[in-house]
Amino acid sequence: MSEQAKELLRVEGLKKYFSVKSKGLIKKEIGKLYAVDDVSFTLNEGETLGIVGESGCGKTTLGKTLIRLYEPTGGHVYMDGQDVFAMNKSQLHQQRRRMQIIFQDPYSSLNPRMTVKEIVAEPLKIYGEASGNELNRRVMEMLEMVGLSAWHANRYPSEFSGGQRQRVGIARALILRPRLVVCDEPVSALDVSVQSQVLNLLADLQKELNLSYLFIAHGMAVVKHISDRIGVMYLGKMVEIAPKSAIYDHPLHPYTQALMSAIPIPDPAVKRERITLGGEVPSPVNPKPGCRFAGRCPYATDLCRQQSPELHEAEPGHLVACHHLSI
Numbered sequence: 001m002s003e004q005a006k007e008l009l010r011v012e013g014l015k016k017y018f019s020v021k022s023k024g025l026i027k028k029e030i031g032k033l034y035a036v037d038d039v040s041f042t043l044n045e046g047e048t049l050g051i052v053g054e055s056g057c058g059k060t061t062l063g064k065t066l067i068r069l070y071e072p073t074g075g076h077v078y079m080d081g082q083d084v085f086a087m088n089k090s091q092l093h094q095q096r097r098r099m100q101i102i103f104q105d106p107y108s109s110l111n112p113r114m115t116v117k118e119i120v121a122e123p124l125k126i127y128g129e130a131s132g133n134e135l136n137r138r139v140m141e142m143l144e145m146v147g148l149s150a151w152h153a154n155r156y157p158s159e160f161s162g163g164q165r166q167r168v169g170i171a172r173a174l175i176l177r178p179r180l181v182v183c184d185e186p187v188s189a190l191d192v193s194v195q196s197q198v199l200n201l202l203a204d205l206q207k208e209l210n211l212s213y214l215f216i217a218h219g220m221a222v223v224k225h226i227s228d229r230i231g232v233m234y235l236g237k238m239v240e241i242a243p244k245s246a247i248y249d250h251p252l253h254p255y256t257q258a259l260m261s262a263i264p265i266p267d268p269a270v271k272r273e274r275i276t277l278g279g280e281v282p283s284p285v286n287p288k289p290g291c292r293f294a295g296r297c298p299y300a301t302d303l304c305r306q307q308s309p310e311l312h313e314a315e316p317g318h319l320v321a322c323h324h325l326s327i
Contacts, residue, residue: 050223053233106165163194
């Protein structure tokens with residue numbers, strides 16, 4: 001990716017809270033689940049930003065909210081300078097052709113009653129971009145780009161393996177030639193032997209179609225393979241963003257350091273000191289003031305428990321949210 005790449009996406013203070021209601025006949029709101037809380041970052045054209053963190057940290061909610069599959073609680077998302085959250089229904093409909101998503105589960109994300117051809121052609125029909133022979137040509141061309149052949153077109157999703165189904169999902173997402181693709185853990189449901197094939201396919205398609213990826217995953221090895229930069233999330237907060245080399249060679253946030261220490265080294269002669277985190281993961285429902293990681297952090301102080309740290313540039317291009325680094 002060029003250093004002079006143009007900014008495609010800017011996310012400012014994104015928030016998504018879910019209402020938590022009491023059980024029983026009369027349901028009252030007893031709190032809010034802070035799934036995504038004041039998250040900001042940028043994404044350039046042709047870049048891949050990997051988003052990692054533990055299950056339940058808000059990665060998927062982040063991806064779905066910024067393309068408005070979930071309506072946001074607050075914040076702004078600018079794509080090419082236009083505020084996606086300020087768009088009306090008609091404007092958003094047109095914007096969606098430029099923002100697509102590849103879902104995690106290749107089994108439930110495809111309609112079992114539609115053939116592969118119908119699934120991939122559906123976006124073209126919705127936007128009236130092609131019909132007849134032109135529609136068939138574009139569908140066959142896209143199937144070939146994702147590693148499928150014409151004879152797959154009239155078959156149903158149930159006749160394919162998980163890796164082949166995910167290729168169909170990728171074809172459907174890219175048929176409109178979007179500029180931004182949210183990849184929501186697109187290989188986590190696949191066999192390890194198939195994961196690398198799909199990752200290589202995504203990398204090849206990115207170069208060929210000049211795509212920008214927001215790549216969500218919980219495996220550090222996966223995001224290292226495909227990402228230019230990596231953002232680390234913890235309990236709805238972005239705690240560190242940096243180029244992947246900085247994240248892997250010199251992580252600054254204590255949580256990122258713990259994640260990195262858990263990655264096995266494929267060399268029995270080299271040993272890595274494992275960082276074991278104490279305490280329990282706090283609830284995202286009505287969280288306490290201060291840093292979300294304070295209860296498990298070995299460096300936590302009273303300031304950490306009282307005031308939430310802001311994401312700041314600790315090193316050139318390396319953003320981190322941690323009081324410990326500024327003390």
